[in-house]
Amino acid sequence: MKKFVMVFFLILVVPAFAGVQMVTPGVNPELEKFQDKLDDPQFISLGIDKRVNMVFGYEYSNWTILDGDDGLVIVDTGWFVERTRQAIQDFRKSHNNQKPIKAIIFTHMHSDHIGGIEGLFADGKVEGVDIYAHTDWQRQVGYDAKAGQMLVRRGMSQMGYLLPYKDLAKGSFGSGIGRAALKGGKLSASYTPNKTVDVTEGSVPVKANIAGIPIEFYYAPSDINAQLMVWLPEDRVVITGDAIGGTLPYVITPRHEPERKPESFLYTFKQILALDPENLIPGHGRSMQGRKDINAVVSSNYDVIEFLHDQVRSYINAGYSADQIIDELKLPPRLAGNPDLQPRYHTLDWLIRGLYANEAGWVQDVNSLTQHSASEQAKRMLKLVGTDKLLKATAAAITEKDYRWAISLAQMVVNADPDNMAARKLMAVALQGLAYTTESAGERNYALTEAGSAIGAFNWDQIFTLVTARVWAQRDAAATFELFTQRFKSEASYGHAFSIQFDVPGEGSYSFVVNNGTLHYQPAATSKPDSVIKMDLGTVRNLGSK
Secondary structure (H helix, E strand, O other), rough: OHHHHHHHHHHOOOOOOOOOOOOOOOHHHHHHHHHHHHOOOOOEOOOOOEEEEEEOOOOOOEEEEOOOOOEEEOOOOOOOHHHHHHHHHHHHHHHHHHHEEEEEEEEOOHHHHHHHHHOOOOOOOOOOOOOEEEOOOOHHHHHHHHHHHHEEEHHHHHOOOOEEEEOOOOOOOOOOOOOOOOOOOOOOOOOOOEEEEEOOOOOOEEEEEOOEEEEOOOOOOOOOOOEEEEEOOOOOEEEOOOHHHOOOOOOOOOOOOOOOOHHHHHHHHHHHHHHOOOEOOOOOOOOOOHHHHHHHHHHHHHHHHHHHHHHHHHHHOOOOOHHHHHHHHOHHHHHOOOOHHHHOOOOHHHHHHHHHHHHOOOOOOHHHHOOOOHHHHHHHHHHHHHHHHHHHHHHHHHOOOOOHHHHHHHHHHHHOOOOOOOHHHHHHHHHHHHHHOOHHHHHHHHHHHHHHHHHHOHHHHHHHHHHHHHHHHOOOOOHHHHHHHHHHOOOOOOOOOOOOOEEEEEOOOEEEEOOOOEEEEEOOOOOOEEEEEEEEEEHHHHOOOO
């Protein structure tokens, strides 16, 4: 991280290209004002005898403490152990409450809702407690593991995980839906839910009574499908998971989650309104108190998603590309000006591009089918225009504060010549300029992380190793070997055909068959393997994490 700070400082004080005016560090004032409201740790007490306590402002996500007759019920646990520990300590002190934790409910399995679980317990040991989750909870965990480095890099970039907090030059000012990620924060180990809730679209809610509190579990797909909504009928409080986030709805995400669909959000919004709650605790953003506030926010979220979904489809059917839709499509004024629908997390352009991809795939026009690769196009453009001219145009765009154009020009040079440091430095400066002016926290975080990456400030290989080691440590042998297929070097196997079987005590046998450039994996023994290797599970996981 010292290297990151030094390089950023050099970029700010040393011109990257002749004639470039360095950008002035800052933050969009509207973004700063919005984030300040999310960075205000407090407990919002609701329901009968104020027994429902929303933990707000401590973390990237909201979570809830239910004060039952003989213990506490926790709904989600925050992201980082340190912050969850601080919150539960503050709660116990301010509420003079030392009741044991009877149960934990995971609305879904995103890390920011489960990672802080160890912080709930003074000794960090999660023992003797029921953990509730949707019956398909493993689907998200499996996707996160298979997505691997792509998801790690995009997630860390979007959330500002590698950035210092509230540093004008190089820092995150938050996430757009909560506090910033805690740089260097601890994540809990993985804990398997021992109480699964089987609810699906159209099914009746599953009812339970935990610590004397009646609870109803509803199916609530939104950003992922395997998600629960918690309804407290006596208190008339609904805990929605990630269906509501206090910002322009994240109906898609640059991280890419294939289950994220407009129809899922709309289904859950209908359920929320049908319950007619008096208070609403969202997975992110402010609480909603009173029927008028809830109906207004949920209905406006419904309207903006339905509008974008229908309009993008309409433009696609009229032959528009995603870029052309961005040029034309505008939100109605009542939605564009709604304070609960501002693009503090994802931008409107991102949503349009994602919705287009969901509906129409990757083809934008005939050029999508016929074009050279980006690197080949860039080489031809440099030959046509000249590298020096493109770099000067990039510098001019920075001076004119046209940062998006400057990034595009610099990227073109880098595509053709990845080692061109002048282009990389210009890109870093342009990304900084964009970060300092954007109203989206997600875009600021992405831009500053990629600015550092452009000039080698982050060792991504080391970061991937540290993060994936935790993931691999939680996987069984079958799932671990499956991920090995992503590391297959096809060219090295040309002209070769053989099979290898791995025997893992207590787990089983697993086989790889190489056939002249291709690899087939099966979680079982193979007939007449050329080699058999015995290996314990710990060694398998250790190899996978390298």
